Amino acid sequence: FSPAEAASNRFAFEAIGTSVADDVVVPPGFKAEVLVRWGDPLWSDAQEFDHATRGTAASQERAFGDNTDGMDVFFHNGKTLLVVNNEYTNRDILWGNNPDAKPASDDDIAKGMMAHGVSVVEIANTDGKWHIVKDSPYNRRITPNTEMELTGPAAGHDLMKTAADPAGKKALGTWNNCGNGATPWGTYLACEENFNGYFSSSEDVQDDNPKSITPEMKRYGVSTKDWGYGWAKIDERFDVAKHANEPNRAGYVVEIDPSDPNSNPKKRTALGRFKHENAETVINNDGRVVIYMGDDERGEFLYRYVSNGVYAAGVDTDELMENGTLSVAKFNENGTGAWIPLTPETTGLGSQAEIQIHTRQAASAVGATTMDRPEWVAANPKEAEIYCCLTNNKNRGVKTNAGGDETPAMGPNPREKNNYGQIVRWRPDAGDHTTPGFTWDLYVLAGNPTVHSDAYAGSSNVNADNMFNSPDGLAFDANGLLWIQTDGSYKNEGDFAGQGNNQMLAGDPVTGEIRRFLVGPKECEVTGLCWSPDRRTMFVGIQHPGERGDSHWPEGGDAVPRSAIITVTRDDGGLLG
Numbered sequence: 001f002s003p004a005e006a007a008s009n010r011f012a013f014e015a016i017g018t019s020v021a022d023d024v025v026v027p028p029g030f031k032a033e034v035l036v037r038w039g040d041p042l043w044s045d046a047q048e049f050d051h052a053t054r055g056t057a058a059s060q061e062r063a064f065g066d067n068t069d070g071m072d073v074f075f076h077n078g079k080t081l082l083v084v085n086n087e088y089t090n091r092d093i094l095w096g097n098n099p100d101a102k103p104a105s106d107d108d109i110a111k112g113m114m115a116h117g118v119s120v121v122e123i124a125n126t127d128g129k130w131h132i133v134k135d136s137p138y139n140r141r142i143t144p145n146t147e148m149e150l151t152g153p154a155a156g157h158d159l160m161k162t163a164a165d166p167a168g169k170k171a172l173g174t175w176n177n178c179g180n181g182a183t184p185w186g187t188y189l190a191c192e193e194n195f196n197g198y199f200s201s202s203e204d205v206q207d208d209n210p211k212s213i214t215p216e217m218k219r220y221g222v223s224t225k226d227w228g229y230g231w232a233k234i235d236e237r238f239d240v241a242k243h244a245n246e247p248n249r250a251g252y253v254v255e256i257d258p259s260d261p262n263s264n265p266k267k268r269t270a271l272g273r274f275k276h277e278n279a280e281t282v283i284n285n286d287g288r289v290v291i292y293m294g295d296d297e298r299g300e301f302l303y304r305y306v307s308n309g310v311y312a313a314g315v316d317t318d319e320l321m322e323n324g325t326l327s328v329a330k331f332n333e334n335g336t337g338a339w340i341p342l343t344p345e346t347t348g349l350g351s352q353a354e355i356q357i358h359t360r361q362a363a364s365a366v367g368a369t370t371m372d373r374p375e376w377v378a379a380n381p382k383e384a385e386i387y388c389c390l391t392n393n394k395n396r397g398v399k400t401n402a403g404g405d406e407t408p409a410m411g412p413n414p415r416e417k418n419n420y421g422q423i424v425r426w427r428p429d430a431g432d433h434t435t436p437g438f439t440w441d442l443y444v445l446a447g448n449p450t451v452h453s454d455a456y457a458g459s460s461n462v463n464a465d466n467m468f469n470s471p472d473g474l475a476f477d478a479n480g481l482l483w484i485q486t487d488g489s490y491k492n493e494g495d496f497a498g499q500g501n502n503q504m505l506a507g508d509p510v511t512g513e514i515r516r517f518l519v520g521p522k523e524c525e526v527t528g529l530c531w532s533p534d535r536r537t538m539f540v541g542i543q544h545p546g547e548r549g550d551s552h553w554p555e556g557g558d559a560v561p562r563s564a565i566i567t568v569t570r571d572d573g574g575l576l577g
């Protein structure tokens, strides 16, 4: 299985069937093994995971976080460093009190907090198996309490100033980091997604029109109640009645330097504030840095950032990430589209800083196209072509974010009720990622041809053997194969009959053929994908197994289900992508 053979045969595996087993299934000739699980200590003086208590805030702060999501591998000084988002936590699993899911103590709340953020962990391959390197000087937990720099146009603006940070330039922590990105200069991009669900208000909680919740907060889903995490009880900055500007300091892309464990992560306001899914970075032909980003909410938008400066060895990369143009996508029915810059002139918002903070409102002002929940974006390494998962839109017209736009079925969002999702792709005019114009089509319209015969059967590259729903994670391998991960219904009945557990498939961008490669355990989502530097190991994230109480993966028996990263290798040691 040489690289030449790999290139001539993109699908170097046999497609597998669906599965409803509480296990990871891969094709014959491949092996899946657990690398690191929620609660595994990153230092040898930290406690092993305790299935009875599920740990404490103190043990969690020294352990791998919960709900693995976006991740990437970096090679530095001969060390392999894995950087992983820990998006959120299943509270009933974390606290062991299903279905109550209420914290019994302040330590419970703090434990939940410490399960969030980013884990940096050195990994090594010895005797043919990957493992984490405890006590590596690079190991690091970045949590909602880690000091970070606010950078770019919004840094220092009045809307960013708080009692604890009167200059508006230093924020504490990151949470709900969903997908990721990586830069060519060796940094990691963690994307803040559902940051709103952690804020609450100590005032007018019963009020239908609470005055502590501004229209600007409503557009981002901030309300008087949090989603059950309880953070305001132990840290007042999550109480918007007392600290109205705190939500303005979340919802960004955070740049992390894994080679320097003492560095402060940098929140990049130039990339806009929304529910960031991932940040796909491309170096344009002229050297400018281009970052494509989705805002994962029904009826929100797709964005593109273009740096002013060009990337070259030795340039100031802070400047590339602070000065540039943020644009939003408008799709036309005829297969064309355009990127519309978000500036004070185009949006009518008073300043560039306000645009970077109230990015959703700015995008609405220029008439951007509302989308069916943009999840991961991935760039084809073989040509100027970008793909984005539009995961689903179960209730078109019903918005979770007040003040958003109408969401008609149109263009790349063609179906009225959309519980299967689709993948849109676009090609920038003249292969130039900085031009306004592009052409688009749908790579796949997911569906179920065993249940439906209309548009809900899916596009012609969907059949009874490869069907899936709710594409979410998306990444190209170096060989030009598109890997698709799902976060959808695992009911395996009705509209979803025969689709089994969430899964990972591979698609040929040229022929459109799609084959199923991996199926996850019960009630999980498959999310996060990267490769070892030698491309012989694929790292895959298994998030929230047993989120409804029916999994004991990966340990089996009566064990607590634990989100984990697995390695996938070929038995013959060959390349995977």
Ligand code: FEO
Pocket (backbone or CB within 6 Å): 087, 178, 179, 193, 277, 296, 375
């Ligand atoms: Fe965290 Fe949009 O998925």
Ligand code: CA
Pocket (backbone or CB within 6 Å): 178, 179, 277, 375, 376, 472, 473, 487, 527
């Ligand atoms: Ca996702």
Ligand code: CA
Pocket (backbone or CB within 6 Å): 375, 391, 472, 487
């Ligand atoms: Ca999703």
Ligand code: CA
Pocket (backbone or CB within 6 Å): 487, 525, 543
């Ligand atoms: Ca998820």
